Amino acid sequence: MQGLEHCFKAMGGPCRLRLEVPADFEAAPAIAAAEAEVQRLEAKYSRYLDDSLTSAINRAAGAGEPTPIDAETAALLNYADTAWRESDGLFDLTSGVLRRAWDFRSGRPPRAGAVEEVLPLVGWQQVQWDSGSVYLPLAGMELDFGGCVKEYAADSAALCLRRAGVTAALVDLAGDLAAVGVPGGQRGWPVGIRHPEQPGGALAHLLLPEGGLASSGDYERCIELDGVRYGHILHPATGWPVRGLVAVSVLAPQCLVAGSSATIAMLKPAGEALHWLNRLGLPWMAVDAELRVHGTVAPD
Numbered sequence: 001m002q003g004l005e006h007c008f009k010a011m012g013g014p015c016r017l018r019l020e021v022p023a024d025f026e027a028a029p030a031i032a033a034a035e036a037e038v039q040r041l042e043a044k045y046s047r048y049l050d051d052s053l054t055s056a057i058n059r060a061a062g063a064g065e066p067t068p069i070d071a072e073t074a075a076l077l078n079y080a081d082t083a084w085r086e087s088d089g090l091f092d093l094t095s096g097v098l099r100r101a102w103d104f105r106s107g108r109p110p111r112a113g114a115v116e117e118v119l120p121l122v123g124w125q126q127v128q129w130d131s132g133s134v135y136l137p138l139a140g141m142e143l144d145f146g147g148c149v150k151e152y153a154a155d156s157a158a159l160c161l162r163r164a165g166v167t168a169a170l171v172d173l174a175g176d177l178a179a180v181g182v183p184g185g186q187r188g189w190p191v192g193i194r195h196p197e198q199p200g201g202a203l204a205h206l207l208l209p210e211g212g213l214a215s216s217g218d219y220e221r222c223i224e225l226d227g228v229r230y231g232h233i234l235h236p237a238t239g240w241p242v243r244g245l246v247a248v249s250v251l252a253p254q255c256l257v258a259g260s261s262a263t264i265a266m267l268k269p270a271g272e273a274l275h276w277l278n279r280l281g282l283p284w285m286a287v288d289a290e291l292r293v294h295g296t297v298a299p300d
Contacts (some may be wrong), residue, residue, distance in 0.1 A: 001018055001020070001021065001022060001184055001189075002020070002021060002023050003019070003020050003183075004017075004018070004019040004020075004021065004027055004031070004045075005017070005018050005019075005054070006019075006031045006035070008035050008038075010035075010038045010039055010042050010045075010173070011038065011042050011149075011153065011173060012094075013173070013175075014174055015032055015038060015171075015172065015173050015174065016112020016172040017031055017035070017161070017169065017171055017172075018169060018170040018172070019031070019048060019161070019166055019168070019169045020168040020169070020183050021167075021168070025165070026270045027166070027167075029150075030160070030164030030165065030166050033153040033160045033161075033163075033164055034158075034160045034171065035157075037153070037156050037157050037160045038153045038156075038173065040133035041152065041153040042149075042153070043148045045145040045270050047142070047144055047146065051095065053067075053069070053073065054120050054143060055146070055147055057134055057136065057143050058136070058141070058142045059135070059140060060135070061136035061137075061140060061141040061142065061230050062136065062137065062138050062139030062140070062141070063139070065135070066134060066135035067133060067134055068130065068133050069129075069134050071079075072157055073134070074129070075129075076148065076149070076152065077127075077134060079148065079256065079260075079264075079281050080093045080124070080148060080257050080289050081124070081146075081251075083260045083264070084124045086264075087264040087267070088265050089124070089125075089237065090235075090236065090268065091147065091260055091263060091264050091267075092122065092123070092124045092126060092266040093144055093145065093148075094122050094123060094124055094126070094127065094136075094142065094143060094144070094236075095122050095144070095234060095236035096142055096143075096144025096146060096216075096236045096279075097118055097121045097122060097141065097144070097190075098118055098119075098122065098236075098239050099120050099165075101114035101115045101117070101118050101239060102115075102190075102232070104232050106282065113269060115238075115239035115240065116239075118239060119238075121136070121138055121140050121141045121142070121238050122236050122239070123236075125188050127141075127143070128177065137164055138255075141282070143171065145253070147259075148256060148259065148260060148275065150173050150176050150259070151173075151175070151212070151214055151255040151256040151259035151260070152256045153173060154171045154172075154176045154177065154212065154255040155212065155254050155255050155256055157171045157173075157178065157247075158178035158179070162180050166286045167180065167181045168180060168181040168182060168183055168184070170189045170191075170208070175182050175194065175214075176212075176214045176255050176259060177189075177191060177208060177212060177214070177255060178212045178254075178255040179210050179211060179212070180210065181210055182207075182209060182210065186207065187207050187209065188206070188207030188208045188209040189207065190205060190206075190207055190208075191203075191206060191208045191213065191254065192203065192204070193204050193206070193215060193249045193285060194215065194217070194247070196246045196291070197291065201285065203285075203293070204285060204293075204297060206297055208251070211251060211253045211254070211255075212251070212252050212253065212254050212255025212257065212258040213249065213250070213251050214221070214231070214249070214250060214252075214258035214259035214261075215247065215248065215250075215262055215264050216232075216247070216248050216249075216259070216262040216263050216265070216266045217246060217247035217248070217266070217287075218242075218247075218292070231246075233263075233266050233267065236267075242266065242267055242268075243289075244266060244267070244268055244270045244273055245265060245270050245273050245286050245287065245288055245289075246287045246288060246289055246291070247266075247286065247287040248262040248265040248277070248284065248285075248287075249262060249284065249285045249286075249297070250262045250265070250280075250282055250283070250284045250285045251282060251283040251284070251297070252282050256289070257282075258282070261277075261280060261282065262284075263278070265284075265286065272284060273286065277295065283295075283296050284296055284297060285299065287296040
């Protein structure tokens with residue numbers, strides 16, 4: 001057996017494929033197919049690309065004509081609808097428009113009234129969609145697949161590797177992980193969960209079995225107002241940063257499920273989030289504002 005590693009950039013961050021294959025296995029086509037799948041999904045769903053499907057949907061908002069979609073997009077919208085319902089409206093693909101009010105790179109709060117101006121454009125229940133088209137009824141509304149497409153891409157790339165005959169691989173898309181099988185002689189892939197206050201440091205190490213691992217946290221982008229720290233995760237109902245858990249990691253059979261579960265937990269008040277994660281039935285770990293660690297995944 002031989003271990004191979006392939007690195008590339010996509011979806012705004014570093015990506016890595018780790019494979020364990022027989023010495024005579026021709027891995028290049030499998031690696032190329034997995035990377036191409038990630039690039040395909042970025043080109044299709046990135047809101048940063050003018051020619052993406054997402055941009056076409058958003059440009060048509062309020063114009064009276066729905067945008068045609070394929071079965072893959074309809075399935076993603078169906079999943080987003082399920083997550084929205086199961087989270088009581090917290091998981092909302094229309095909430096990305098709140099970035100118009102919040103610029104965390106500036107270090108300044110929104111101008112007076114900015115959040116209130118944008119809030120009417122947030123609301124998944126306003127989206128009109130079926131298996132063949134989607135329409136945003138208000139001019140200025142947006143869909144942002146950023147809340148699920150990277151996790152979906154990790155699962156899709158893992159499926160590409162499996163279909164190419166790879167039986168042990170780890171897809172890492174800037175921290176969103178999807179594993180195919182496990183390395184020989186091990187119970188899982190050794191991975192680290194990022195420490196919320198130590199860049200480059202790990203809060204915990206674990207062995208990831210086949211499936212997905214995703215993390216969400218408010219440590220990457222934040223501003224401080226009157227001595228209070230506000231993270232970049234915005235509540236879709238208020239338009240303001242949530243003040244709950246600092247970080248959440250979830251393991252699930254699919255990275256997509258792990259990612260949406262971690263996001264939903266981050267959007268809940270800390271106590272409610274911990275109770276929800278306990279009832280979820282998946283392995284998890286969370287860090288509260290006092291840097292206390294909770295969950296079923298034991299830290300180092």
